[in-house]
Amino acid sequence: MTAALEVLEPGVLTTVQDLGRPHAVAAGVPPGGAMDRFAHSAANLLVGNDPSAATLECTVVGPRLVATAASLVALTGADLAPTVNGDAIDLWSAIVLAEGDELRFGGRRTGARCYVALAGGVAGDRWLGSRSTYLRAGRGGVEGRALVAGDAIVAAGEPARAADPGRTLAPRLRPRYSGQLHAIRGPHAGRLGSEALAALFGAPFTVTPASDRMAYRLAGPPLDAPGGDVVSFAVVMGAVQLPPGGEPILLMADHQTAGGYPVVATVVSASLPSAAQLAPGDRLTFIDTTFEAAVSMRAAQRAALDSLAG
Amino acid sequence: MLRKRPDVREAVAGCASVTVHFDPERTTPGALAAVIERAARRRPPLAEPGRLHRIPVVYDGPDLDAVAETLGLSPAQVVTLHQAPIYRVFLVGFLPGWAYLGPVAEELELPRRATPRAAVPAGSVAIAGRMTGVYPLAAPGGWHLIGRTSIRLFFPDRDPPCLFRAGDRVKFFAAGA
Numbered sequence: 001m002t003a004a005l006e007v008l009e010p011g012v013l014t015t016v017q018d019l020g021r022p023h024a025v026a027a028g029v030p031p032g033g034a035m036d037r038f039a040h041s042a043a044n045l046l047v048g049n050d051p052s053a054a055t056l057e058c059t060v061v062g063p064r065l066v067a068t069a070a071s072l073v074a075l076t077g078a079d080l081a082p083t084v085n086g087d088a089i090d091l092w093s094a095i096v097l098a099e100g101d102e103l104r105f106g107g108r109r110t111g112a113r114c115y116v117a118l119a120g121g122v123a124g125d126r127w128l129g130s131r132s133t134y135l136r137a138g139r140g141g142v143e144g145r146a147l148v149a150g151d152a153i154v155a156a157g158e159p160a161r162a163a164d165p166g167r168t169l170a171p172r173l174r175p176r177y178s179g180q181l182h183a184i185r186g187p188h189a190g191r192l193g194s195e196a197l198a199a200l201f202g203a204p205f206t207v208t209p210a211s212d213r214m215a216y217r218l219a220g221p222p223l224d225a226p227g228g229d230v231v232s233f234a235v236v237m238g239a240v241q242l243p244p245g246g247e248p249i250l251l252m253a254d255h256q257t258a259g260g261y262p263v264v265a266t267v268v269s270a271s272l273p274s275a276a277q278l279a280p281g282d283r284l285t286f287i288d289t290t291f292e293a294a295v296s297m298r299a300a301q302r303a304a305l306d307s308l309a310g
Numbered sequence: 311m312l313r314k315r316p317d318v319r320e321a322v323a324g325c326a327s328v329t330v331h332f333d334p335e336r337t338t339p340g341a342l343a344a345v346i347e348r349a350a351r352r353r354p355p356l357a358e359p360g361r362l363h364r365i366p367v368v369y370d371g372p373d374l375d376a377v378a379e380t381l382g383l384s385p386a387q388v389v390t391l392h393q394a395p396i397y398r399v400f401l402v403g404f405l406p407g408w409a410y411l412g413p414v415a416e417e418l419e420l421p422r423r424a425t426p427r428a429a430v431p432a433g434s435v436a437i438a439g440r441m442t443g444v445y446p447l448a449a450p451g452g453w454h455l456i457g458r459t460s461i462r463l464f465f466p467d468r469d470p471p472c473l474f475r476a477g478d479r480v481k482f483f484a485a486g487a
Contacts, residue, residue, distance in 0.1 A: 022319065022320050022331070023320065025320065025322050025403070026322060026323070026402070026403070027402060027406065027407075027470055027471055027472055028402050028403045028404055028405055028406045028407060028408050028446075028472060029406045029471070030406075127466065128471070136406075136447050136448070136449065137406055137447065137464070137466050138466070139466050210428050214449075214450070215450070228421060229421050229422050229438070229439055231324065231325045231326045231327070231439075232324055232325045232401070232403075232404065232410055232441075233324030233325065233326075233327040233329060234322035234323065234324050234327075234328070234329035234403065235329070236329065236331070243422070243423075243424060243425055243426060243452060244421065244422070244424040244425075245424040245425035247425065249426075256404045256405055256449070257322065257403040257404055257405075258322075258324060258325075258401070258403040258404040258410075259404065260422060260438065260439065260452075261422065261426075261452065291334075291339065294334075295334045295335070298334065299335065
C-alpha cells in the first residue's frame with residue numbers, strides 16, 4: 001500500500017522534519033530536524049521505518065488531514081487530542097487509516113509538538129543531506145515551507161520492516177514530559193556567582209513569545225550576567241546562553257551554529273524531548289545534573305526506542 | 311582527523327576552539343580531550359592567500375550613532391576605521407553564509423548588545439568585539455548594526471553554499487545609498 005494524505009487545513013506550523021543535517025553545520029547551516037527526536041524516532045519505528053525517515057512535526061494547533069489511500073500512520077509526542085472520523089485515537093501506536101479517513105486535532109492537552117509518521121517515510125525535498133524544512137532559507141521538506149491546504153503528503157518509499165498495525169510503545173516506556181529539564185553545567189558556568197548559579201538551577205523560567213524552532217528566550221529572575229563576551233565558538237542544541245542582559249536563551253533544533261555569549265548550562269539530550277514540548281507561556285526549571293547521570297538517562301531513552309526496533 | 315573516529319559524531323571549528331560531538335557510550339570527555347590536545351600541538355598547514363572580495367556598504371545602520379557615541383568617535387570616523395583594513399575570514403558559521411571577519415581596529419572594539427535583537431535584516435553589516443560580519447539572512451542577532459550591503463552571501467543551491475570561505479580576504483568600501 002502506498003500511504004498518502006492530503007492537507008485540508010495546515011495547522012499553525014506543520015513541517016517535514018527528519019534527524020537533520022549535522023554535517024552542514026560547517027557551512028553555518030543549522031543542524032535542524034525534529035525538535036523532539038525521541039517522539040520522531042518512535043513514530044517512525046512504530047510504522048516500520050528507520051528513525052531517519054521524515055515525519056510531520058505539528059505545532060500546538062495540528063492540521064486536518066484526509067487519507068487519499070489506505071495508510072499506516074503513528075502519532076507521538078504532544079497530546080493535541082487527535083481523532084479519526086471523530087473518534088479519539090491513541091498516541092504511541094500504529095494506526096491504519098482507510099481511504100477517506102479524516103485525521104484532525106481537537107486542541108492542546110499536553111506538549112507542543114506532535115509527530116505524524118507514515119509507513120515508508122514522508123517524501124520531501126532533500127537539501128544538504130536532509131529532508132528537514134528550514135524556513136529561514138526556504139529549503140527542505142515541502143518547498144522549504146510549512147504545509148498549506150491542498151499539499152499532498154506521500155510516502156518516500158517502502159517501510160524498512162513489514163507493517164504491524166497495533167504495534168505500540170509500552171506505556172511505561174513513554175516519555176513523561178515536564179518542564180524539569182536536566183542540564184549539565186556549561187563551559188562558562190564558572191563565571192556565575194553562587195547566587196546566580198542557584199537561581200539558574202532552581203528558579204522557574206517562562207518561555208516567552210520570542211521563541212521558535214531556533215531558540216527559546218526565557219524570562220525569570222534576572223541573573224547576574226558573567227562579564228564579557230567569549231570568542232565565538234560552535235554551540236549545540238540544548239545550550240543555555242546568558243547574554244549580559246541576564247535573560248537566558250535555550251538553543252533548539254534550528255539554532256545558530258556558533259555564538260559569542262557565554263554558555264552557562266547545557267540541557268542533556270534525554271531532556272531535549274521535554275524541552276521540545278514547551279510552548280510560549282510554559283514554565284521550566286533547570287535541574288543541576290552530572291555528566292554520568294546524563295549518560296544513563298540517555299541510555300534508558302535509547303533502550304525504550306530499541307524495544308520498538310525488533 | 312577527529313571526524314574519522316568512530317566515537318566522534320561531528321567536530322565543528324570555532325574562532326579559537328573546536329566543539330566535538332561524541333558518543334558518551336564509546337568514550338569519555340577526558341579521553342577525547344587528550345586526543346584533541348595532541349592534535350592541537352601539531353603545526354597546521356600554512357594557509358594560502360584567500361580570494362579577495364570587495365563589498366559595497368551603505369553606512370546608515372541603526373546602531374551607527376550609538377556605536378560612535380560609546381566609542382567617543384564621530385560616525386564618519388567609525389566608517390573610516392571600519393573600511394580601512396582588508397579583513398580575513400576566520401570562520402564560516404553562526405548563520406548560513408555568515409563569516410567572522412577580522413581583526414577590526416582596536417578603536418572599534420565593543421561588547422555585543424546586552425540583549426540581542428529579535429530580528430536583524432538580511433544584508434546588515436555589523437561589528438562586535440574585534441570582529442565584523444554581514445547578516446546573510448534575516449535572523450536574531452546581538453551585534454551592532456552600522457551599515458548594509460546588497461551583496462548576497464548565501465546560495466542555498468550551490469555547494470559550498472557560502473560566498474566566503476575560511477582564509478578569504480574581504481574589503482568593505484562605502485557606497486552611495
